[in-house]
Amino acid sequence: MSPMGFTGNIRKSSSIFLLICFSFSSFQTTKACHETDQAALLDFKSKIIDDGPYKRLGTWSKDGDCCTHWDGVACDHSNGRVIHVIRPGLFSRPDGVLDIGYMIGTISPSLGNLKFLQILNLNHLKKLNGSIPSELGNKLKADR
Numbered sequence: 165m166s167p168m169g170f171t172g173n174i175r176k177s178s179s180i181f182l183l184i185c186f187s188f189s190s191f192q193t194t195k196a197c198h199e200t201d202q203a204a205l206l207d208f209k210s211k212i213i214d215d216g217p218y219k220r221l222g223t224w225s226k227d228g229d230c231c232t233h234w235d236g237v238a239c240d241h242s243n244g245r246v247i248h249v250i251r252p253g254l255f256s257r258p259d260g261v262l263d264i265g266y267m268i269g270t271i272s273p274s275l276g277n278l279k280f281l282q283i284l285n286l287n288h289l290k291k292l293n294g295s296i297p298s299e300l301g302n303k304l305k306a307d308r
Contacts, residue, residue: 196229200277201230202226202230204272204277204278205234205246205274205278206224207274208275209221211294212269213269214269215269218265220235220264220265221251222235230246236249236250236251238250245279246278247283249275249281249285252285266290266292267286267292269292269293270292270293271297273297273299275297275299276297278300
């Protein structure tokens with residue numbers, strides 16, 4: 165084999181090796197939803213009698229991972245803790261505001277167990293009753 169052919173094979177092998185390494189490094193590992201957070205959200209859902217015509221909590225089930233399969237929930241990928249719960253009643257669209265309905269029920273105190281929660285958006289949900297859990301209220305005061 166000529167020296168030139170050997171060099172070409174090394175370059176090709178190096179390129180393939182680098183491509184494989186890059187592919188593995190680009191995968192982001194996501195921790196599954198923390199069991200405390202999933203239990204808190206499922207308890208919140210259990211206190212909702214009707215989540216409206218758009219079934220705002222339809223994807224929330226004990227069989228699905230709340231970090232990857234539940235609409236309106238976002239998690240910190242490093243620890244699987246819930247950081248955002250966003251289920252508003254109104255959405256802005258270019259042609260106006262869309263009222264997506266209501267949610268009938270009570271805000272569960274279990275939301276206070278979401279220790280890493282940064283955003284809770286339940287704005288404009290008609291017929292949703294109850295107080296913000298004191299644990300969340302205390303956290304909001306501490307974060308100011």
